[in-house]
Amino acid sequence: MADTEYDKEHAHPGVGQYVEIGVILAVMTLLEVILFESFDRGLLKSVGIPALIILTILKFMLVVLWFMHLRFDHKLFRRVFFVGVGLAFLVFGIVAVNFYVGPRIGF
Amino acid sequence: MAAGDMSAPLPGTDYEHATSLGIANDKLGIWSFIGSECLFFGALISTYLLYVGRTGDSALTPATIFDIPFTSASTFILLMSSLGMVLALAAIQAGEMRKFRTWIMATALMGATFLAGQFYEFTVFVAEGFTLATSPFSSSFFVLTGFHGFHVALGILMLLSMWAASMMGRLPQQLHTTVENIGLYWHFVDIVWIIIFTVVYLIPAATAAPVAG
Amino acid sequence: MSVIASEPRTRRSAFGRPTAETGKWSWLTTVDHKKIGIMYFVTAFFFFLVGGVEALLIRVQLARPEQAFLTADQYNQIFTMHGLTMIFFAVMPLGAAFFNYLLPLQIGARDVAFPRLNAFSYWVFLAAGIFLYSGVLLGGLPDGGWFNYAPLNYIGPNPTDTIGAGTPVAAHVGRMVLYSIGLQIAGIASLASSVNFIVTILNMRAPGMTLMRLPIFTWMTFITSFLMLFAMPVIGVALWQLMFDVRYSTNFFNPATGGDPILWQHMFWLFGHPEVYILILPAFGIVSEVLPVFSRKPLFGYSAMVFSGIAIAFLGWGVWAHHMFAAGIGPVANAAFGLSTMFIAVPTGVKIFNWLGTMWGGKIRMTTPLLFAAGLVGMFTIGGLSGVTHSIVPHNYQQTDTYYVVAHFHYVLFGGSIFGIFAGTYFYFPKVTGRMLNEKLGKLHFALMFIGFNVTFFPMHILGLWGMPRRIYTYADGMGWNFWNMVETIGAFIIAAAIAVFMANVAITRRRGEVAGNDPWDARTLEWLTTSPPPPHNFDEVPLVTARDELWHRKYVGGADRSPVRVPAGASPDHPDHEGSPGASAVPDTAEPAHGPGHDGHSAIHMPSPSYYPLIAAAGMPIAGWGVLAGGPVQLALLALGGLVIFGGLFGWVLEPSAEEAH
Numbered sequence: 001m002a003d004t005e006y007d008k009e010h011a012h013p014g015v016g017q018y019v020e021i022g023v024i025l026a027v028m029t030l031l032e033v034i035l036f037e038s039f040d041r042g043l044l045k046s047v048g049i050p051a052l053i054i055l056t057i058l059k060f061m062l063v064v065l066w067f068m069h070l071r072f073d074h075k076l077f078r079r080v081f082f083v084g085v086g087l088a089f090l091v092f093g094i095v096a097v098n099f100y101v102g103p104r105i106g107f
Numbered sequence: 108m109a110a111g112d113m114s115a116p117l118p119g120t121d122y123e124h125a126t127s128l129g130i131a132n133d134k135l136g137i138w139s140f141i142g143s144e145c146l147f148f149g150a151l152i153s154t155y156l157l158y159v160g161r162t163g164d165s166a167l168t169p170a171t172i173f174d175i176p177f178t179s180a181s182t183f184i185l186l187m188s189s190l191g192m193v194l195a196l197a198a199i200q201a202g203e204m205r206k207f208r209t210w211i212m213a214t215a216l217m218g219a220t221f222l223a224g225q226f227y228e229f230t231v232f233v234a235e236g237f238t239l240a241t242s243p244f245s246s247s248f249f250v251l252t253g254f255h256g257f258h259v260a261l262g263i264l265m266l267l268s269m270w271a272a273s274m275m276g277r278l279p280q281q282l283h284t285t286v287e288n289i290g291l292y293w294h295f296v297d298i299v300w301i302i303i304f305t306v307v308y309l310i311p312a313a314t315a316a317p318v319a320g
Numbered sequence: 321m322s323v324i325a326s327e328p329r330t331r332r333s334a335f336g337r338p339t340a341e342t343g344k345w346s347w348l349t350t351v352d353h354k355k356i357g358i359m360y361f362v363t364a365f366f367f368f369l370v371g372g373v374e375a376l377l378i379r380v381q382l383a384r385p386e387q388a389f390l391t392a393d394q395y396n397q398i399f400t401m402h403g404l405t406m407i408f409f410a411v412m413p414l415g416a417a418f419f420n421y422l423l424p425l426q427i428g429a430r431d432v433a434f435p436r437l438n439a440f441s442y443w444v445f446l447a448a449g450i451f452l453y454s455g456v457l458l459g460g461l462p463d464g465g466w467f468n469y470a471p472l473n474y475i476g477p478n479p480t481d482t483i484g485a486g487t488p489v490a491a492h493v494g495r496m497v498l499y500s501i502g503l504q505i506a507g508i509a510s511l512a513s514s515v516n517f518i519v520t521i522l523n524m525r526a527p528g529m530t531l532m533r534l535p536i537f538t539w540m541t542f543i544t545s546f547l548m549l550f551a552m553p554v555i556g557v558a559l560w561q562l563m564f565d566v567r568y569s570t571n572f573f574n575p576a577t578g579g580d581p582i583l584w585q586h587m588f589w590l591f592g593h594p595e596v597y598i599l600i601l602p603a604f605g606i607v608s609e610v611l612p613v614f615s616r617k618p619l620f621g622y623s624a625m626v627f628s629g630i631a632i633a634f635l636g637w638g639v640w641a642h643h644m645f646a647a648g649i650g651p652v653a654n655a656a657f658g659l660s661t662m663f664i665a666v667p668t669g670v671k672i673f674n675w676l677g678t679m680w681g682g683k684i685r686m687t688t689p690l691l692f693a694a695g696l697v698g699m700f701t702i703g704g705l706s707g708v709t710h711s712i713v714p715h716n717y718q719q720t721d722t723y724y725v726v727a728h729f730h731y732v733l734f735g736g737s738i739f740g741i742f743a744g745t746y747f748y749f750p751k752v753t754g755r756m757l758n759e760k761l762g763k764l765h766f767a768l769m770f771i772g773f774n775v776t777f778f779p780m781h782i783l784g785l786w787g788m789p790r791r792i793y794t795y796a797d798g799m800g801w802n803f804w805n806m807v808e809t810i811g812a813f814i815i816a817a818a819i820a821v822f823m824a825n826v827a828i829t830r831r832r833g834e835v836a837g838n839d840p841w842d843a844r845t846l847e848w849l850t851t852s853p854p855p856p857h858n859f860d861e862v863p864l865v866t867a868r869d870e871l872w873h874r875k876y877v878g879g880a881d882r883s884p885v886r887v888p889a890g891a892s893p894d895h896p897d898h899e900g901s902p903g904a905s906a907v908p909d910t911a912e913p914a915h916g917p918g919h920d921g922h923s924a925i926h927m928p929s930p931s932y933y934p935l936i937a938a939a940g941m942p943i944a945g946w947g948v949l950a951g952g953p954v955q956l957a958l959l960a961l962g963g964l965v966i967f968g969g970l971f972g973w974v975l976e977p978s979a980e981e982a983h
Contacts, residue, residue, distance in 0.1 A: 015197045022190035029186060032309060033179045039313045049310055056305040059186075060298050067193050068294045074130050076522070077138045084142030087550055088149030091637060095586045098641070098653050099157055126523040132433040135523060139515045139549060147553035150587060154561065154572065163571075163578045239570050243578045246570035250561060264967075268974070 013066055021066045028055050137288045141295045148299050151254060152306060155247040159311050163242035169311035172237050174228070181224035182304045185259075188217035189297045192290045199283045207286075208273050214293070215266040218259055225256050248307065255303060258296045265289045337929040337976055349930035351435035352856055356442050357421030358752065363446055364413035370453075371405035372819060374398045376812055379776075383809035385797040395793035396463035397495075401452075403466030404499075407599065408506045409449050411733065414741045415602035416441070416510075419517055419541045421752065425847035425854060426535045428526025428863045433519040435928040436973060437512050443938030444509035451942035452502030458949065459491045462499035465791060467588050467643075470573035470581035473499075473562060493566045494949055500563040501945040507552045507559070508941070514548035517541055526846070528865035532626070535845045536619060539626050540605030543633045547594045547601075550637075555591035558584060567948060585647055589640035597636045599733060600700075601629060603740025604671060607693040610743050611675055613843045614690035615682025618869055621674040628667035628674075635664040645713050646720045654713045661711035665704065672701055687841075688762030692743035695770055699735025703728055706781065721791075724784025730777045742769070742822070749826075750836030754852045757833065761825040765818050772814030779804035779811075844872040857925045931976060937969025 013021075032055050035048050065071040070078050126132060162168050195210035229249070232238075239249050269286060272278040278285070338349040347355060377398050381390045390398065420438065424431055432438050455461040464472040473496050521534070521542045534542070562584070564570040571577040573584040612619045619625060641649055641657040675697050684690065706728040710716050719725060742765075749757045783804050788795065795801055839848040849871050850859050867873040877885055944962025947955050 015194060018190060018193045018197065022187065025186050025190075026183065029179070029183055029304075032305065033175070036175060036309045036313055045314065048313065052305050052309055052313075056301060059301045063189060063294055063298050063301065067189050067297075068291055074128070076128065076130065076135070080135075080138050080142040081145070084145035084550065087637065088145045091554075091590055091640075092149050092153040094638075095153060095583075095590075096156065098586070098649055099580075099582075127525040127529075128523055130523070132519050132523050135519045136434065136515050139518050140511075143511060143515075143549045143553050146550050147557060150554050150557035150590075154557070154583065157580070157583060158572075161571075161578050239564065239568050243571040243580075246561075246564065246572055246579075250564055250570065250572075254560070268971075 013069065013072070017066070021062055025059055025062060028059050031055060131284055133288055134284065134291075137291050141291065144295060144299075148251075148255075148302075151247075151251040152302065155251050155307055158243035158247040159307075161243040163244075165237075165242045165245070167235065167237045167241060167245065169244070169308075169314075172232060172235065173308050173312045174231070175308060175312055177224070177228065178304065178308050181221050181228075182300065184217050184224070185221040185297055185300050188214045188221070189294050191217060192293050196283065196286050196290050199278075199280060199286050202280045204273060204280070208270055211266055211270045211273070211286075215263050215270065218263045218266065218293075222256060222259050222263065225252065225259075251307065252303065255296065255299055258299070262289070262293045262296055266293070338932055346930065348935055349439075349932050351431070351439045351928050351930055351934075353420050353424050353432050353435065353438060354752075354854060354856075354858075356438055357417050357419075359442055360413050360417035360420055360445070363442075363449070364410050364417060367405050367409035367449060368414070369819070371402050371410050372816065374402035374405065376816060378402060379809040379812040381793065382795075382805050384806065385795050385799070385802055387794055390793065392793045393460075393463065396791075397461040399791060400462050400465055400468075404452065404462065404503070406733070407466060407595070408503060409445075409452075411599050411737045411741070412506075412510065413445055415544070415599070415737075416445075416513055418537070418602060418606060418741075418744055418748070419513070419544075422748070422847055423517060423520060423538060423541055424524065425751075425850065425858055426538045426845055427521065427524060427529055428846050428859060428865060429520065429524040430857055430859075430862075430925065431928060432516050433524055434516050436931050436934050437516050439931065440934035440938055441509045441513040441516065443935045444505060444512065444941060447938045447942045448502055448505035448509060451505060451945050452498055454942070454946070455495060455498045458498070458946075459494045462495045462502075463492075464496070464499070467585075467592065468496075468499060468562070469588075470579070470584045471575060473566065473584075474574050474576075496566040497563060497945075497949045500559040500566070501948055504556060504559045504563075505941045505945065507556050510548045511552045514545040514552070517545040518549065521545075526862050526865050532623065533865055533868045533870070536608035536622070536625055536629075537602075537605035540601045540608070540629055543629045544598050544601045547598050547633050547636065551591045551594035551598070554587055555595075558587035558591070561587075563948065582644070582647060582649070585644050586640070589643045590637075592643065593640040594633075594636050596729075596732070597632055600736050600740075601632070603696060603737045603744075604629070606740045606744035606747070607675065607696050609845065610689045610693040610747050611678045612869075613747075613841050614685045614687055614693075615679045616685075616842075617678055617682040618844075618872075619674070620677030620680075621670075622868065624670055625674050628670040631667040632664060635660060635667070639664055642711060642716070645716045658711045658713050658716075662708065665708050665711075668704055672697060672704075687746075688757070688759055688766055689743045689747035689841075691763065691766045692739050692746065695766065696736055696739040696743065699731055699739060699773070703731025703733075703735055706731065719784055721789055722784035723780040723788045723790060726790055727777050727780035727784060730780070734773060734777065739769075742766075747841065748847075749829075750840045751847060751852045751854070753830060753833075754836055755829055755831075755833030756836050756840060757829050758825050761821055761828075765821040765825065768814055768818035768821060772811050772816075772818055775811030775814060776808050777811070779807050783808075839871070842875075844869040846870055849874075857927055931973070933969045933973035933976065935969075937966050937973060940965030940967075940969060 032052055035043065035052055035055075039045065039048055064081070070081065128135075159169060191210050191214035195207050195214060198204075198206035198210055237245050239246055266289065269278060269289065338345060347359065350356060350359075377390060378395070381387055381395055420432075420442075423429075453461070462468065475492075521538060525534075561570070561572040565572050565574060565579070571579045573579045573581050575581055608619055608625060638660045639657060641653055642661045645654050645657070675693075679694070706724070710719065710725070710728065746757055746762055749755070783801055786800060788799070788801050795805075836852045838851055840852075841848070846863055846865070847854075849863060863870065875886060940962045942962075943965060944959050947958030947960075947962055950958055
């Protein structure tokens with residue numbers, strides 16, 4: 001059982017796939033810049049900003065899951081990493097809520 | 108933490124050298140460190156988001172100070188350095204040492220270009236009167252991007268060391284896990300910048316920009 | 321016996337590795353977790369004494385009203401350093417001393433996963449202590465309290481010293497730089513050891529040591545390590561921001577220039593609350609080892625203990641703002657954090673009842689370790705109960721910043737952590753030194769400490785509810801506080817006497833104490849399987865683990881009435897694997913060769929070689945820190961030198977010939 005885990009760990013994506021991901025990342029970055037420039041030409045912020053955030057999350061996940069091959073690796077690495085990311089979002093989210101929302105609703 | 112799935116290796120194996128989970132110690136160590144770094148950059152980015160609107164008496168706001176086309180270019184270069192890193196890893200795993208050295212050098216150079224860009228950006232900002240002390244916004248911006256730059260610099264140092272070790276023949280193919288671990292660090296620094304690019308540069312610059320028309 | 325080859329010499333570079341096995345070089349270059357554990361203990365105990373002297377100075381100053389024994393400035397420095405020393409340089413590293421010494425022994429490993437990183441942690445911790453206390457020579461020690469709230473960290477001890485709006489004077493800047501960089505360096509040590517321990521526990525367990533067979537102390541170490549892993553970077557960022565604020569005029573926390581002092585409080589307590597569990601969980605782990613041994617019963621509710629520990633760690637991330645109820649964070653936040661604080665009492669209560677359940681109906685032996693462990697259960701419960709009173713927000717408004725809070729955290733930190741650490745010290749002293757501590761002196765130590773502790777800290781509840789504020793350097797006559805303050809001061813000296821008894825005990829028994837043998841307490845876990853003190857490689861044979869409380873299972877089988885019956889070593893029917901391989905189990909110091917299953921007996925035990933570089937890399941950190949303190953060209957020179965030493969050390973570290981070539 002330990003052996004199969006070890007083999008699985010070393011099943012990395014190939015060079016072709018790496019290049020594909022790289023091209024996708026480049027295109028997404030280009031898209032981000034185009035979105036940003038479109039704000040001046042009337043793109044609504046309520047559309048553009050969520051789109052920017054979604055693009056960022058997609059880029060983040062592409063690098064994490066393929067370049068850092070978390071998708072193919074031992075699940076323990078996935079846990080350690082996403083516990084860190086999740087905890088950061090949770091606690092700093094609470095801090096942000098405390099700073100922004102609290103004063104606005106009259107506390 | 109599920110306990111059941113982490114059974115120890117069977118007795119009778121060479122347990123002096125095997126690890127309990129069948130994964131390498133240093134890789135587990137580097138992932139734990141990366142988990143910790145999430146909180147580090149989480150704290151820095153949160154501070155920035157809290158202070159991005161606090162420009163004080165200064166007229167230097169995200170909309171006026173940032174040079175988005177320039178930052179986009181350096182972002183693109185850092186992103187591509189991640190591609191260079193995985194190609195270097197693939198090369199050393201395949202035993203193609205020349206190719207490995209080419210890609211590791213390319214990665215380091217792209218990182219250095221990014222860093223030079225950041226240095227140039229900082230110089231321009233300071234010349235425009237946007238310094239550490241200008242406002243909470245400027246303080247949080249410089250400390251966040253400065254610490255990111257410091258991480259990039261450490262990464263470049265490690266990449267160049269690997270290149271030199273490989274030139275001296277001291278980075279044999281078996282040590283590809285070392286390359287992988289340093290690569291993990293490099294990609295992590297890259298994903299932090301992916302977030303910084305949107306959250307620190309694009310969105311604040313857009314939201315504070317004068318409405319078109 | 322297996323061959324111990326510590327030096328497969330593969331010289332690949334000009335750098336050799338140190339080889340001393342005795343003498344001072346063996347300590348300076350060691351990577352052996354046991355030696356590092358001892359160094360941690362001795363250093364941390366030294367800091368504990370320093371912090372204790374500071375506490376005595378505080379108590380002398382407060383013994384009577386309007387005393388002038390200390391000036392306000394001296395008092396501010398001393399109470400701040402008392403807090404910083406006890407938390408970062410005494411209790412945390414004392415916990416680390418036990419982690420280091422016991423962890424590999426308890427999981428049946430030869431050493432930790434990264435031995436040199438382990439040495440690095442120790443040297444960095446020492447460097448941080450030296451750096452922080454260098455303030456004695458460099459214009460004063462930090463003086464803003466251990467939490468160093470803004471704007472205290474700008475104004476300094478005397479507001480009239482402040483130049484202009486929020487621009488602190490040079491002396492105060494220096495103190496704040498000492499605070500920020502000193503704790504930063506200490507944080508690096510904690511971070512490095514947390515990574516090390518996490519990997520060690522996950523990856524270095526002996527065969528058969530599944531996670532649910534880990535000794536509870538190891539479990540608590542594991543949980544503590546995760547808390548350190550995620551909490552240290554948060555305080556790290558806050559400390560960097562503070563350093564940039566005081567030294568390079570940034571605007572993070574200073575309200576005069578648009579910063580937000582509440583952000584410091586959030587960041588500090590985001591770290592600070594997990595930190596209190598970092599301080600107490602190791603003590604919980606030690607007590608969970610001590611109580612079953614002296615009750616002759618297995619730990620009651622093992623899995624409940626494990627999961628309550630995890631629950632404490634998890635909930636510990638959601639309660640930080642209960643330190644800030646009076647800071648004006650709003651009623652919704654106050655209510656939410658009040659509730660989560662009440663929740664966290666539940667897993668803590670689970671632990672208390674499990675310890676009681678462990679002792680209930682047991683065959684209790686009244687030894688010193690048991691007394692200290694039982695002392696923790698009682699004293700921590702009092703501290704826990706006063707903790708629950710803080711979660712009630714209106715009540716909290718009354719007691720915040722009073723001596724009631726001081727009483728609370730001393731009941732959990734002294735009555736909890738320190739009692740637990742002394743329980744561990746008496747329990748493990750025979751394992752570490754091979755000799756027993758004297759029981760009579762030990763009981764005297766416990767009696768004095770228990771009495772002194774309660775005499776010192778219990779009246780603080782009363783004084784606090786009567787309104788005596790914290791962090792005041794003196795108080796007026798006629799407030800009604802005179803009597804209890806004098807009582808507390810007397811109590812503090814009783815504690816000092818107790819510590820003197822302990823030191824005398826160690827001094828006497830270290831050479832002349834009763835020889836302990838492998839298993840003097842009839843204990844349950846793997847560390848008692850090997851010799852006292854253990855050999856450098858810990859176990860001649862890596863033990864094969866088949867049960868929780870492995871050693872107990874090797875020593876005893878259930879009789880007809882299910883009472884434990886002692887079995888000859890290696891002959892337990894629980895261990896079919898061990899039949900026909902005498903000497904492979906309970907008595908490792910037999911003369912017969914010990915061969916475990918699947919082991920040919922020819923392979924040498926590879927122990928990591930000593931190294932100079934952890935010490936060198938650590939030495940660079942305070943040098944760079946003093947650079948931040950200095951100005952002008954000296955600053956650049958020191959920063960450059962410190963950086964060079966750190967990176968030189970790290971390069972040497974990477975390049976030195978490895979004894980761990982095998983992989």
